[in-house]
Amino acid sequence: MRIGELEQRSGVPARMLRYYEEQGLVTPRRLDNGYREYDEYLVDRVAKIRGLIDSGIPTRIIGNILPCLNQPQRVVVDDADPELLEILRQERDRMTHKIDVLSQNRDAITRYIQALETAGSRHGTRERQPA
Amino acid sequence: MRIGELEQRSGVPARMLRYYEEQGLVTPRRLDNGYREYDEYLVDRVAKIRGLIDSGIPTRIIGNILPCLNQPQRVVVDDADPELLEILRQERDRMTHKIDVLSQNRDAITRYIQALETAGSRHGTRERQPA
DNA sequence: ATCAACCTTCACATAAGTGTAAAGCCAGCA
DNA sequence: TGCTGGCTTTACACTTATGTGAAGGTTGAT
Structure with missing residues (x-):
């Protein structure tokens, strides 16, 4: 989905979504035209990021703990x-x-x-x- | 006690104690010479303030909830x-x-x-x- | 007299947003 | 074809909150 839809569904303003990307917390793919393309699971992910920041966890730390929250319960690094x-x-x-x-x-x-x-x-x- | 002792006992730097006063979170009495004079119960109080700020509660809000944390379990406003x-x-x-x-x-x-x-x-x- | 602890004040630092201008993309439609 | 409107892009600047550093001056104990 594009940034507008993610804004709608996650409740996080597009402006912030770009900001979080700048901070390295989400890195959407890009369409041919340069538009950001977000995967489904990022809806929950960005909501989680909001909650953590709101609870006083700095983005620098959030970057580290994001791997713990993988939706498709991905490979734990060997x-x-x-x-x-x-x-x-x-x-x-x-x-x-x-x-x-x-x-x-x-x-x-x-x-x-x-x-x-x-x-x-x-x-x-x-x-x-x-x- | 004066600011140096409070710094020691609470673990909160004097610089921050002055800052919190500026934000209206603690208002020590003043000695004749202008020195700040802190009551005993403020040792716990400022530690609590630190914890709250660290947990993402803004000082503006902390100001409101401080009355809830009165050491000498004081009069609840009538x-x-x-x-x-x-x-x-x-x-x-x-x-x-x-x-x-x-x-x-x-x-x-x-x-x-x-x-x-x-x-x-x-x-x-x-x-x-x-x- | 000296020295540490204290005072105020001004300035700088960092994190997390927020506003917005100027431009690109694209779907629909005359 | 070309225009319009809505969505998207980047980039630059501004804001607010929470500190932090340091200069320059006062107080008080030895």
Whole structure:
């Protein structure tokens, strides 16, 4: 598909898709006329990239972990580059840490919201009911 | 405590502490001589701020959720600003989303690492043993 | 007096976008 | 045939967020 369709289907603006290509995160084939041609699986791929960037993973790192996310569960490289392996382990640990931080803080926010809601309803304020 | 001690104890460089103050995330009292004076609980606070920024939460948002993290579990505002409440709910949901994205991708990385390790050991490569 | 820790301020750096102009491609249609 | 409109291309510049470096000055302890 071309860039416009991918924009529609992935929700990622064409402008960003070109930017991500510049950053080496996606490298679509080119048609004879120079237009970018994207494979089907890239719809999910670019959504995933968005999520990762949004979660504080820099593009430089995302480039490294992309091979882990191959749609057509492709060949794991025969012999592992030990440097890459170490990068992956580090990044896995960093992600675990982010998950912990986010969980803790989300829970704190949740408790705070509940306290506010309780306080609000005690005052007769209109609040959404628990489901 | 002064900025140097906070730098030591929180691991956040003094330069950044001043920057976060500029962004309105911490507002230490001032001594007569103009030096910043930080309360004890800010040691944890600034570490939390670091974690949140690192997890892709912009400072503008962090400013909003800081009240949720009060050390001396302070007064929940008597009447809830419904706008703030909505911001909090949105941010809670966004954080949940980030957690999901990170978890999924971390698991994919973990599987990939294991595949690499297996492939490596099959080739006689030296690898760390499972504990 | 000297020296480290602190102050402000201005400037620079990097990442991740975002705007947009000027041109190329192509399908439909008079 | 040639025009029009929509999609696509590159290229250059601008913006915002998050820092970082360093100059030049003040404070306080020894």
